Amino acid sequence: MALQTAAAAARAILTSLHEIMASRSGAQAKLNQVVDVIGEKLDSEVCSIYLLREGMLELFATRGLNQQAVHVTRLAVGEGLVGTIASNNETLNLAEAAAHPDFAFRPETGEERFHSFAGVPIVRRERSVGVVAVQHVERRRYEEVEIEALQTVAMVLSELIANAGLIDEDDSLGSGMHMTGPERLQGMSLVKGIASGTAVFHQPRVTIEQIVAEDIEAERQRVYLAFDKMREQIDRMASQAEFGVGGEHEEVLLTYKMFAYDEGWGRRINEAIDSGLTAEAAIERVQQHTRMRMRQIDDPLLADRMHDLEDLSNRLLRIVSGQLGTAASLGLKGDAILVARNLGPAELLEYDRRRLKGVILEEGSLTAHVVIVARAMGIPVVGRLRGLRGKVREGDLLLLDGTQGVLDVRPTPSMVETFETRFAKNRERQAHYATMRDTQPVSRDGKRVAVMINAGLRDDLPMLNLTGADGIGLFRTEFQFLVSATLPARERQTRLYRDVLDMAGDRPVVFRTVDIGGDKTLPYLRHDDDHLEENPAMGWRALRVALERDGLLKVQARALIEAAGGRTLNVMFPMVTEPWEFDAAKAVFESQVAFLKKQKKLLPEAIRYGAMVEVPAIAEWLDVLAPKLSFLSIGTNDLTQFLFAADRGHPKLAERYDWVSPAILRFLHRVVTAVAPFGTDITVCGEMGGRRLEALALLGLGITRLSITPASVGPIKELVSKVDLGEIRAAMDGWVKNPPPNMRAALTEWAAYHCIECD
Template sequence: MAQSGSADDRLQAVVRLIASNMVAEVCSIYLLQPDNRLELFATEGLRAEAVHNTFLALGEGLVGTVAQTARPLALSHAQQHPAFAHRPETGEDPYLSYLGVPLLRSGRVLGVLAVQNATTRAYKLEEMEALETVAMVLAEMVASGELVNLAALHEAELVDDRAMHHHGVAISEGIALGHAVLHQPRFHVTKIIAEDTGEELGRIEEAIGQLRAQVDAMLSGDNLGRAGEHREILETYRMFANDRGWLARLREAIESGLTAEAAVERVQNETRARLMRQTDPYLRERLHDLDDLANRLLSHLVGVPLTAAGDDLPTDAIIIARNMGPAELLDYDSDKLRALVLEEGSATAHVSIVARALGIPMIGRVEGITDLLEAGDAVIADGDTGEVYALPSSEIVDSYSEKARFRAKRQAQFRELRDKPAVTKDGIAVSLTINAGLMVDLPHLHEAGADGIGLFRTELQFLIASAMPKLSEQQAFYTEVLDEAGDKPVTFRTLDVGGDKVLPYLAHAKEENPALGWRAIRIALDRPGLLRYQLRALLQAAAGRNLRLMFPMVAQVSEFQAARELLDKELARLQRLGHPRPLDIKVGSMLEVPSLAWQLDALLPLVDFISIGSNDLLQFFFASDRGNPRVGDRYDLLSPAVLSFLQHVVAQCGVHDVPVSLCGEMAGRPLEAMTLVALGFRTLSIPPAAVGPVKAMILELDAGKLADFVNERLSLPDSSLRSQLAEFAFDNKIPL
């Protein structure tokens, strides 16, 4: 392989060498072409004129069967096998026995290596393993691109699997054209043949020990929130990491002459090839577990990081991952980041919030994307529609380039509205504030022309930290936020953790229904020291200024009262110590739990404002887990039931003269925002990128006319008013 000369000549030398060492009359190599046919590329023993003139379809003949199943095939009487296909041009009639193995790389079949003998020969297991080892080496030669057009082959694979065009869920808007960067890179082994088998066995034993310790630490440390893994999956990892069959196959591969890295890759290639062809979704899901396990093991062996964040990224990186946490995304160079595509993910996950803060297009729930893409593949990610194109054609690239130019022009038009007040045609002023949680969000406050920060998620500082932030660190952070905001108001939401946002350093028991469990205000009241610590930092940061704060997930008035008492204790402490206090304090409650809506007469006299969190409200209102793809999108926020509920809350707040805002993702979409204004909302807190589109909509809206239109339809039994509202916008030339 390392010699000079053409790839075809080297391949021919390889088949001669294999035939001689295997004592076989025939050795042949077939390579997969973009049209899904296997072409004879080199042979020793068959007719020379058959090279590049003999083709077999996947599943056709013995060679096609090996390629389709991705498994070795050993036969003493090959011509009696039902899959045997006669190819007279090859002159293979005299040869009775057959041994074929697939050329595998990253679980993909690149071709088939086969030997044949004229006698009826029972091939030994050692011979099969030797041929598989040689096939690994040949696969690397093929992957270099000298023999076949690997990009064309990969594109053909995607087209054949109807997988070139993927649909996911649009999470953060924007369009990106770039190249794939695998968040957890696949390790391609370069040193395959071992010099010292004993040393390699020692290395694999040491790496397995490190892997087991890592999995045990993740489980015992309850670090599941940041890892993005569920305990059940880690228990599965632990089971695989201790599986005797898997470990025995690794040792056998090393004993056959492979390095520890090559053994891991070979065993994983075999497993991957089998599982990729399974139709059972449970078995296919195990592929992800085994891939992750093998990657972790290779990471220990080669001593490189498990993610690509520290690599030399391309300038147009589109990160491809199964899932990731917010801290992992922040590890990447944001100047080179163009988009994020996940197999999992949801609009309300914290990595989604960070992606929107960075202005990065993001698409979630793109099934199988990490298996289908290789590092460096051209990708288009459409964060507006949730579409992903892998290895797009020139026509698609041209189309999306034009769409990106149009979007940039539209964004420029939105920027022209930055200093213009958001006032409807019939004179109703609407305050547009932004959602934030990190310092990277703060520049958007002024760039977007927002009126303030309507929701500052304080928990993000806690979630991206490896230990509880100190009082001084919290105070410095909140001070910096207030300094950056200047004279614009900032509403801080106290710590909202628990559920799917588990702090790695806070003991937290496993819960059957974490979204309905020990989280937010419930943790704060059970661990009052945690809340008082944060309130102390907020009060000290806001000394001499105005402070607005609100408590999350309040389900009953007594919870708000208890939290307010803790705030009063911290205020008394400031006075006792003679420390300066804020000039003015406004304290509000979030309304995310429907039960609170029927206690408003008791709650509203106690609060300065109410903020509705539509993200959690929707899942509690419909008993629908927003993270479950089967039901998460089944219920619509524009249903008459939800709109009637929101209208009731607005009316009650009006009676008590208490300001009410809505700070969920709902308010960031022009159609939904239009409807909220018609219901009586005068303050919306939205993602920074949504300020321009929502303001453009408000400027063309007659809120009174739409209010009449909505009120006439609130009693309808329809599951949603979305289509009717969209039609209203179209008829009245309201830009959405």
């Protein structure tokens, strides 16, 4: 090839293409000129352009093949070399085209004498809308500079054919079912439920409006400034307390910094600008090259690093274009499934709940803040979908099964039909449960069971009336802290707590004091030291934080006491490990009562104090602690992972423990037995109580107070109505003493024998 650099080759072509695009010729005439220019500048014997029309790739213009084949030769997406390029959105560079397994000979083109072949996709808004290909008689692989020149040309062609209306916009922006075919991805179930919708990226890709640069030096300066800003952002992220030092977070940030300061990356973008591209187009050109390399990488660790570079490219592109907002700021246009690497709770709350149907995350864990909020919002979430952005495109139709942790991308019509049938049955089931709103959960032998809801947001409150729940058994006060940029003022806290009590009316509300710290780090609440917690769930969190930062607990105590003036206040302390912690926390509240009494403020009629059973050590103190308590709540989520020493957020351990394991049931039985002489109310307020089989086991242990997600209230009410508590308690007593080989199987068999449907 006479031209020595990709920049020189592409620049020569771009100059000619700019003139062609500016001419008054028709679209077909322009394409005919384009293939001639490319063929001449690249010294290529054949240059052809295929465009996607009505789902088929049609030969629109060629230099070197038979002209009679134009608008006659058509290939399905995935058919032949051209169809493979469009389907996989990747480049092919072959010394012998016929040797490729996807080669499809078309005699009308007269291409039998040509051996070498190279083709690149023409991409518009992340989808292949065509292919530009070159061929030679000589058997040879094309040089890198030629491929890069073709890729640059393809970007300009994308703009030309879109402006000329040569492609059906639906082909590039529709469901994409014919673009890459259906794909099923398996992840981790984070929030249960099923949903369908189109893929919307939380950080939407930037739409590049101008490709050809008018002032190359000006474009170069824009990229330099964007690089400086991006590096500042990465450095700032690295210095934030929540990332700390050491561990996986630091490794990720070090990789980010390595790419952010990589001179080779910047040099490649500069070379693309030299070829005549705008800053945005140059970044996208280099990014396309990165994506192709990613598809060829088998090493998962190296592939992850390439995904990091893809992520940084998106960040750089947003900075240089000034398009910094998330999809929430743009507004959702229809039913949507949100796609993100990770997400914060405040970011999730920015979205329109009427249209946001589900969330899929490349990362995510069961204890992530966003998962807690999503569960409260009733939005299904699937996480741990590695390489998600490389497999899902904006606008793809998605079927999300949050129960199984499965995502179907670009489903076939039959898959959609099956899903809709299942969705309809699910709606029927929910409608049936909704009819139980005014039904009291009374067992077959006439025992009343209390079924309450967990909440944490003001928007959760209408669910009290919609479900007919007996009250709020757990109000997570930390949600207000998690979604705030600064520590919520006392007045703001008081307003929220008063609103909650007003909405609940005569029904009880149990306020859990703030459970932050550890894995729920707040940027405005820092550690006194720089130590990174290796086990944050068992670290500086919950009551431990509140007692050390007693100003935080004092403000919350005063807010709760003032909000409950003239009513009963139920307050619960999380992660109590020893009696002195409960005593210290209660003393903070009592001191605020004394202060407000002097101020002649309206005080609560009564304050009922409770503690959460999460740390197993508390079981050794129940004879001492129970007499001091009005109630006890068992948080099965944390309790279970502490009992099993199994981090719920770890992908290899998340499914290792079973809520109906004899170890857990025996522990709970021990707690129930220990507090029975004191008449202390016991509630299970973890996820365990919202699952029918697990709830059956809890009823068998003598636990008749459950606080669960609003969506679980109907199913649990129905379960209660079908159970004879005496019978299940007799069975459970036997199993606790002499556990069967498989407790879950034994419970399931018992339920089936008594015609009780479980999960």
